[in-house]
Amino acid sequence: MSAEEDCVMRKGLISVCLTTLALSATAPVFAEPTQADIDRGKELAFSRKDGNCLACHKMDDGKLTGNIGPELVDMKTRYPDREILFKRIWDETQFNPMTVMPPFGRHMILSEEEINRVIDYLYTL
Amino acid sequence: MNKPLLTIGISLALSVPLAAQAGAKEDFNEVYAKAQSTHQDAGNFQWTTTTDRMKAAKTSAESGDYDKAASMARQALKLAQESVAQRKQQQEAWRNAAIGN
Amino acid sequence: MLKAKVILVALGAALAMPQALAGATPEEDRKETVEYFKQMFPDVPLEEFVNGQYALNEDRRKQWESMQDFPPYEFAVAEGKEMFETPFANGKTYASCFENGGIGIRQNYPYFDTEKKEVITLELAINRCREANGEEPLRWKKGAIASISAYMASTSEGKPINIEVPDDPDALAAYQDGKEFYYSRRGQLNFSCASCHVQNPGKWIRADFLSPALGQPSNFPVHRSKWGELGTLHRRFAGCNNNVRAEPLPAQSEEYRNLEYFLTYMSNGLPVVGPATRP
Numbered sequence: 001m002s003a004e005e006d007c008v009m010r011k012g013l014i015s016v017c018l019t020t021l022a023l024s025a026t027a028p029v030f031a032e033p034t035q036a037d038i039d040r041g042k043e044l045a046f047s048r049k050d051g052n053c054l055a056c057h058k059m060d061d062g063k064l065t066g067n068i069g070p071e072l073v074d075m076k077t078r079y080p081d082r083e084i085l086f087k088r089i090w091d092e093t094q095f096n097p098m099t100v101m102p103p104f105g106r107h108m109i110l111s112e113e114e115i116n117r118v119i120d121y122l123y124t125l
Numbered sequence: 126m127n128k129p130l131l132t133i134g135i136s137l138a139l140s141v142p143l144a145a146q147a148g149a150k151e152d153f154n155e156v157y158a159k160a161q162s163t164h165q166d167a168g169n170f171q172w173t174t175t176t177d178r179m180k181a182a183k184t185s186a187e188s189g190d191y192d193k194a195a196s197m198a199r200q201a202l203k204l205a206q207e208s209v210a211q212r213k214q215q216q217e218a219w220r221n222a223a224i225g226n
Numbered sequence: 227m228l229k230a231k232v233i234l235v236a237l238g239a240a241l242a243m244p245q246a247l248a249g250a251t252p253e254e255d256r257k258e259t260v261e262y263f264k265q266m267f268p269d270v271p272l273e274e275f276v277n278g279q280y281a282l283n284e285d286r287r288k289q290w291e292s293m294q295d296f297p298p299y300e301f302a303v304a305e306g307k308e309m310f311e312t313p314f315a316n317g318k319t320y321a322s323c324f325e326n327g328g329i330g331i332r333q334n335y336p337y338f339d340t341e342k343k344e345v346i347t348l349e350l351a352i353n354r355c356r357e358a359n360g361e362e363p364l365r366w367k368k369g370a371i372a373s374i375s376a377y378m379a380s381t382s383e384g385k386p387i388n389i390e391v392p393d394d395p396d397a398l399a400a401y402q403d404g405k406e407f408y409y410s411r412r413g414q415l416n417f418s419c420a421s422c423h424v425q426n427p428g429k430w431i432r433a434d435f436l437s438p439a440l441g442q443p444s445n446f447p448v449h450r451s452k453w454g455e456l457g458t459l460h461r462r463f464a465g466c467n468n469n470v471r472a473e474p475l476p477a478q479s480e481e482y483r484n485l486e487y488f489l490t491y492m493s494n495g496l497p498v499v500g501p502a503t504r505p
Contacts, residue, residue, distance in 0.1 A: 055432045064433040068426050093416070097221060100421040107207055107414050108174075108200075169481055171473035172414045204414070211411065219409040222420050224262050225255035226405075 033120035041121025044114050051110060051118055056101070060125055068100060075122045082119060089115050149191035156198040157182055163205035170212035175204040252391045252401050252491055259492050263440045267428065275441030276499045282428045283435055290503065299376060299449040299501045302456050306377030309370060314359040320374070323355035332382035332498050336487050337390065338397040345400050345483040348375055349458055366477035367461035372447040376456055379447065379500035387444060387498060389491040404488025407481055408439075413472030419485075434505070443490045445502035456501060459486055 033041075045051040046062060054062040059072035079085035088095055090105030104110045110118065157179070164175050182197035220226045250258070263275060267282065274281040280290045310320050310328065321327035325334075335348040346354075349371055353363040364371040391401050411418045420439065422431065427438035446459040460482045464474035475481050 052432075066430045066432050068429050068431060097218075098425070100417060100425060102415045102417075107416060108204060109414060169473075169475055170410075170412055173468060173471045173473050174414045176473060207414075211416065215410040215412075218411070219406055219418065222418060222425070223405065223409040224424065225250040225258040 033117075033123075037117055037120045038124055039121075041117035041119070044110065045118050045121055050114070051104070053118075072122060072125055075125050079122075082123075085119055085122070086115060089118065149195060150186075153182070153186055153191045153195040153198060156195055156202060157186070160198050160202035160205055163202060163209060167205060167208040167212055170208050170215070172204055172208045175201050175208060178204060252398075255405070256492050256494060259440060262424075263427075263438055267438070273496055275438055276444040276493070276496050277502075278437035278441065278445065278504065279435040281441075282438070286435060286505075293503055297449070297501075297503060299456055299503065302373040302449070303376050303380050303501060306370075306373030306375070309374050310377050314356070314361050316359050318359050320352065320355055323351065323358065328378055329381045330385060332379045332500070333385040333387045334389070336483060336490060338392055338394065338400055338487065340392055340394050340397065343396045344480070345487045347460075347478065347483055347486055348378060349460070350478050350483065352378075366458065367464070368453070368455055368457045372456035372458050372461075375458060376447045376501040379498055382498040384497045384499075386495050387490060387493050389487070389494055391487075391491060400484045401488055401491065403481070404484035404486070407485045408488055412467065413470035415470040417470040419466065439489065439492060441493050441496050443486065444493055444496055444498055445500045445504070447501050449501060449503045451503070451505050 042060070043050075045053045045059070048055075053059060053072065054065045056066040056068040057070065057072045058065040058067065075085070079088075089110075091103035092099045092101040093103055102109055105112065105115055160175075160179060160182075164171060164179065167175075178197050178201035182194045182201060185191070185194035185197060260272070263270075264272070270281050277287075277290075280287040313319050321329075325331055332348065335351070336345045338344070339346050349366060352371060352374055353366075356363055364374075391397050408419045409424075411421065422436045423439040423442065427436050429436050443459055446462070447456045448459075448462065449456050458477065460477035463482050463485060464477065467474040
C-alpha cells in the first residue's frame with residue numbers, strides 16, 4: 001500500500017498525512033529497483049490515464065509520440081540527482097513557470113510512489 | 126471487527142456494527158459536505174476528476190460502504206482544494222502567458 | 227509578464243516589439259497576436275491560418291485536399307438550408323430575424339449587444355429567433371443547429387471576419403473576460419487554451435497536430451472525423467476543457483460566449499471558411 005493510500009484509508013489523519021506528503025515530496029534513500037518496479041514505471045509512463053508521457057515526449061519504443069517536450073534519453077546523465085528529477089515531475093512549474101508539463105505530484109495525477117516507479121523506469125533510458 | 130460474545134444479547138450484537146456504521150457514515154457526510162463546498166468554490170475552474178471522485182463516493186455511500194465512500198470523498202476534497210488553489214493563482218498568472226497584456 | 231516576444235525569444239527568434247501597456251486595446255492585442263504567429267510561421271501566408279493544421283503540415287494538407295471533392299458536411303449544409311427556409315408555425319422564417327435575411331452575415335458574429343449587455347453568437351441568435359417565433363430552442367452542440375449554422379456560414383464563404391468591440395465598458399469587459407479564459411490554466415492537467423494553441427501550434431501532442439489560435443474559429447461549425455458529424459465551436463470548447471480534465475461549461479454559457487468573442491476578434495480580417503473538416 002502506498003503512503004498516499006495509507007493516508008486516505010485512515011480516518012482523522014488527513015492533515016497529518018498531507019503534511020507528511022508535502023514534507024516527503026522528495027525522494028528518500030533508494031534501494032536498487034526491481035524489474036517489477038521498472039515494468040510498473042513503464043506502464044505508468046505509457047498509460048494515457050496515468051503519466052501519458054508519450055503525449056509530449058519521444059521515448060523508448062513508444063509509438064505516435066508527441067514532440068512538445070524533449071526526448072527522454074540518457075536520463076541518468078541528464079539528471080544525476082534523483083531528487084531533482086523527482087521534483088521536476090512533481091511540479092515542473094516550480095522550475096519553469098511557462099512549462100505545459102502537468103504538475104503530476106502537486107495535482108495528484110500520480111502519487112509519490114507512482115512517480116518513483118516512473119523514475120525507476122526513466123533511469124533505464 | 127471483533128466477534129461479539131455469545132453472552133451478549135442478539136440485539137446488542139447487531140448494534141455494534143450498526144454503531145460502527147453510524148460513525149463511518151457521519152465521517153463520510155462530513156468530508157463529503159466539505160468536498161462539495163470546496164468543489165463549488167472552484168467556480169469555473171472545477172476539475173472533472175473531482176466530480177468523478179464525488180460520484181464514486183456517493184455510489185459507495187448508497188451501497189452502504191461508508192469506509193470507501195469516505196476515502197473517495199477525501200480524495201475529492203484534496204483535488205478540489207488544488208483546483209481552488211489553481212483558480213486563485215490564475216487570477217494573476219494568466220497574464221504571464223498572454224500576448225498583449 | 228510574458229509577451230509574444232518572450233515566447234519567441236524562448237523559441238530562438240529575435241523580435242523587437244514595443245513593450246505592450248497593461249490594458250492593451252483589443253486591436254493592439256490582435257496586431258501583436260498576428261505578429262506573433264507571423265514570426266512563428268514566416269512561410270505561412272496570413273489567410274492560410276484559417277486552415278489550421280493544414281496550413282502547417284504538408285502530409286495533413288494532402289489528406290485534407292483529397293477529401294475536398296466530396297466533403298462530408300455537404301448533406302448537413304443542404305439540410306440546414308432547407309430548415310433555414312422552412313417557415314415556422316407562424317409563417318415566418320429565420321430570415322426575418324437577421325440582417326440581410328441571414329445571408330452572408332456569418333463574419334459579423336459574435337457581436338456585443340449593447341442593450342442586452344451580452345455577447346450574441348450565431349447559434350444563440352438562431353435559437354432566440356426560434357423562441358421569438360414560438361418554436362422550441364434546438365440543442366446547442368450538434369444536429370439541426372450545427373446544420374443551420376453551417377448553411378449560414380457557407381453563404382459567407384471568403385468574407386473577412388469583422389468583429390467589433392464597441393466603445394462600451396461592458397463590451398470591453400466581455401472581451402477581457404474571454405481573453406482571461408483563453409490564457410488561464412485549467413483542469414488537473416493545468417493547461418490553458420494558449421498552452422497548446424499559442425505556445426505549441428505546429429507540434430504533435432500524441433497523434434494530434436496542434437493548430438494555431440489565429441484563424442481557429444473561422445472554420446466552424448466543423449465536421450470532425452472523430453465525431454463523424456458537424457459540431458459547434460462550443461462543443462469543441464467543451465471537448466478541449468474535458469481533455470485537460472477541467473469541468474466543461476455549458477454551451478452558450480456567458481464564459482464560452484465571451485471566449486468566442488475574444489477568439490474571433492483575434493481572427494478579424496481572415497476569411498470565413500466554415501463549415502470545414504478536421505480529424
